Amino acid sequence: MQVYLDNNATTMVDPLVVEVMQPFFSEIYGNPNSLHKFGTASHPAISKAIDQVYKALNASDNDDIVFTSCATESNNWVLKSIFNDHIVSGDKNHIITTEVEHPSVLAACRALEKEGAKVTYLPVNSQGVVEPHVVRSFITDKTALVSVMWASNETGMIFPIKEIGEICKEKGVLFHSDGVQAVGKIPVDLQAVHVDFLSMSAHKFHGPKGIGALYIRNSQPLSPLLHGGEHMGGRRSGTLNVPYIVAMGKAIELATTNIEEKMASIRAKRDRLEDALLELSDTFVVGNRENRTPNTILISIRGVEGEGMLWDLNNGQIGASTGSACASEDLQANTVMLAIGADSELAHTGIRLSLSRFTTDSEIDYTIAHFKKAVLRLRAISSSYAKVAPTPGGESKACELHH
């Protein structure tokens, strides 16, 4: 059996999504900007996809949702355009973000620091989230933008976006959220929270790789990164990726329709897996379940180094991750684990398991059995675990890791 539990890295494309995008490769292939019927033939499908995305996010018709190539582009677009629009002009020079953002935010911020931006990287609490009062305390009259992820790619922890949005609105500061791990996993209602910009990527909710979007709240100016034609209302140039836009529309519709029901089903499987793995002694799961995306577990197994564990899982045909997929070959400790105060040994043991709506009960059973076998094997080799004094009854819990 093969089990894919790395859905926070990417997801399988839903067969229904594949089906709707197919005709736009070979049958309806005209450039949508062309005036002839070959081009205009794709307009109804694009229009439908736009409607599907707006509906899924409950965006207002006055807002813009612009298709991009991925969330990395969307994140870079916001940060770099705010830099160009505000920081270069000299009226504001400060960006606030967190220590645990995706590299597409952190690396862009570091690049902007070299250009003259002042960036504050906020710490997270023992649950791995930034607290609203911390955001408030760092906002100054020089702050141009606050950028905080909606949910963590590594821990699944959901950030207090509503509260942070209210603070930004009150202070007159623009607010961007990297929603890549939230859209399609939990309800995202853009009229219920004050977010000026939201990044997303279709391949995180069973759409194809290479298509994403940026939500821009009504009337917020944001200079384009890509200049050229007048595509996407002049917001982003580049010929429209018609099959992928159509696919993203269908994917987000499928992911968000009856989302509470889908969440409950995924959460039940996740919790069963988590409970079973926590039967192993000296194991720890980061963050409480209530405030986590329903598909994610970041588990630390005392004495078992992360890559070694990943190796054994891979041998058992189980795909998982030591953290973010972008850093899975990195030799460093899990940065989120360090940020939330895990000791540095434990930070080398984190394994992320992320489910999807396609994960089955039998796959969970198989994973539990193989995971336990791998832990026993690697602990038998482990020099570290040999030195750990046995905990009476084995201390295993879903706990807060303390500083």
Added chain:
Amino acid sequence: MAKNDLLGASLWDAYSNKVTTLMNNPNHQGEITEQEAAEHGNRLIVADFGAESCGDAVRLYWEVDPKTDIIVNSKFKSFGCGTAIASSDIMTELCIGKTVKEAVKITNIDVEFALRDSPDIPAVPPQKMHCSVMAYDVIKKAAALYMGVDAESFEEEIIVCECARVSLKTLQEVIRLNDLTTIEQITDYTKAGGFCKSCIKPGGHEKREYYLVDILRDTRREMDEEKMKAAADAGSKGSFESMTLVQQIKAIDAVIDESVRQFLIMDGGNMEVIDVKPSEDYVDVYIRYLGACNGCASSATGTLYAIEATLKEKLSKKIRVLPI
């Protein structure tokens, strides 16, 4: 960057079959107890190296025959990735049957080489070489415990790149002898910095005492200082060709002030040195005539010849004077 770098290679694909096999089924994993060693009349040595906080740690067990100093059995435990486990396993195998003194000579290069499927193809990707280094270090630690000495006493040289075992002395010599100016050149000549890259500059996987960027900078600075000193010494000894440009200009001015200028001034003229440019065969001295010399018929013939001859005689036969 090139075509082959556009898609990052899979880390595990770069492991040899031996690494894969030993990771899955290590032959020497486990412990040796005091009781077992005592039953065989042997001495048990247990050495730890690395730290869980760094993501890599190893514990090495040796059962040593005290009469012969031969390691009769060896086992390990490891907190680490696949390469750490495989390296530790092959390291214990290499120790068995050797005397402690022989075992100390096993380097990380030997460990990595023993893991290869084919002599020409590395067993692990570059960033994983540090795992074999740890195996080497724990052997030294075990030997030190057995012999009652400091583990550092086995190291005769300061090792900068542990993956490639390149010493500080070697690096300094190679930079000097080959006039190296970049880290890439150092890696090409010595392999230092070509593996886990921790030794290139601060901020890598492991904190290092010495970094290639500092060694290159300091050695280049020493070379420049030595060159300047040599030039200054050469100048004081009158060797024109070995002088720095500034020294050459000063020397030319001194000769002109001493032996040429007063004759020109007597005739209502003068001259100034505009530039000095060394070429392959000559040192070209560009001059400009001033006052009566400017436009004088002799300035291009007799006077010019006299100035050049004086400089040739006093400084160097290679001097050529060019009026502009």
